[in-house]
Amino acid sequence: MKRQQPIELFMPPNMLKAKVGGGLGGIDLAAMKRAESAMETLKSEFGDWIAEDVAALIAARARYAKTPDAGARDALLRAAHDIKGQAPTFNYPLIARVAASLSRMIGEIPPGGAIPLSLVDAHVTAIQVIHKNRMQDTNDKTAQALCAELDARVDELVVVAAKT
Amino acid sequence: MSNYRFDRLKILVVDDNVHMRKLVVTILQAFGVIQIFEADSGDRAWHILREANPDVIMLDWVMEGMSGLDLVQMIRTDPQTPNPFVPVIMLTGHTSLDHVARARDAGVNEFIAKPVSVKTVMSRLVAVIEHPRPYVRTQGYFGPCRRRRGAEEYRGPERRNEAPQQQAAE
Known part of the structure; x- marks a missing residue:
């Protein structure tokens, strides 16, 4: 084992706590309630948001089909990754699952x-x-059968990619 | 009840997806945060960071151009950084242990795994307020200590000297 070197370890002053205060700490239930209510109001926009995200994915796919270079590949990955992260919030968990499969495929096949x-x-x-x-x-x-089939196809591809 | 004065906080939200920014900003506003800055890229975030010097940064990992990890590394180590200790909460769809380790090695304090919820945003904000971690400086790393407990007594090998911060953002 290498000779142990000293590490510098220090605790900066907790400026955040000094700024926001708070009694015993923990969750601010009143603020949580306000935020949940704000999210409910925002839900009316989720239909438009998921439509825009799907449109962005279609555009990224078209770019990749035309010119499959690194930039187009990154754009496709970002579009799929965004949908993977957001679709559950927009109440489209199946879309999130398919987007996760697409993200995994692009992410695990080496550049x-x-x-x-x-x-x-x-x-x-x-x-x-x-x-x-x-x-x-x-x-x-x-939809479940479709997702399972896509997962299986990606599994096969990723295994082959890992061996090469 | 904790009665935090969230209205005193300045928070920078960085995400290249406008919907995710709006979602996070809506939650923060409902918490009572007034001073919220938004950036749609790492470059823009760096500019705002130097002007506004926020108290907390909420940051996406996957962005065009400068990634979230690149930005965290700059915040921690660049001589121009206004505050190398600023808490960074990373929003990410990456949840594998490997990704979490890479983000921690770049200097991220807390994570929010997408999909974002009110509860997770609150809990991570409270975590950086109530349970700040010590900072550690070695030859190859500067940032929050990855060990939540027992860091003061640690006498083991300096693994980060063999896996410098530079590699985390690659």
Whole structure:
């Protein structure tokens, strides 16, 4: 083992606590309640937001199909990653699942590795269908089967990519 | 009841997705935060950071251009940084242990795994207020100590000397 070197460890003054105060600490229930109420109000906009995110994904897919370079690949990953993170909030958990599969595929295939456009398209089309048909129920059998198939295809691809 | 004076806080929200910014800003405003700055890129955030010197930064990982990790590294180590100790709460869809370790090595204080909820935003804000972590400086790292307890007694190897901060943002 290497010789141990000293580390400098220090606690800066807690300026935040001095600024905001607070008695015993813990969760501010009144503020939580206000925020939950504000989120309820915001929900009326979620339909437009998910539509815009899906449109951004379609645009990123078109860019990648035209010129599959690193910039287009990053843009596609960002669009898929955004949807993965936000779709559950917008009450589209199935879209989040498909977007997670797409993100995983792009993220785990090394830079320069081939990402099959057919499989990108399968994901993007699935997201469009789920959105168009407002499929928000995670128990939908057809959607579940579709998600499982996409997961399996990505699994195969990622395993092959890891070996090369 | 804690009765925090959130109205005294200055918070910078950095995300290239306008919907996510609006979501986080709405929650913070409802908490009572008045001074909220928004940035849609790491570069813009760095500019605002130097002008406004926020108390807390809420930051997305995946952004075009400068990533969230790149920005955290600048905040912690750049000579121009207005406050290398500013708490950074990272919003991320990455939840694997490997990603969490990389973010911690870059100097992130707390995480919010997407999807964002009111409860997680409150709990991470309270965490940086009530349970700040000590800071550690080694040859290859500067930032919040990854160990929540027992850091003062740590005498083990300096692993970060072998995995410098530079690598975290790669």
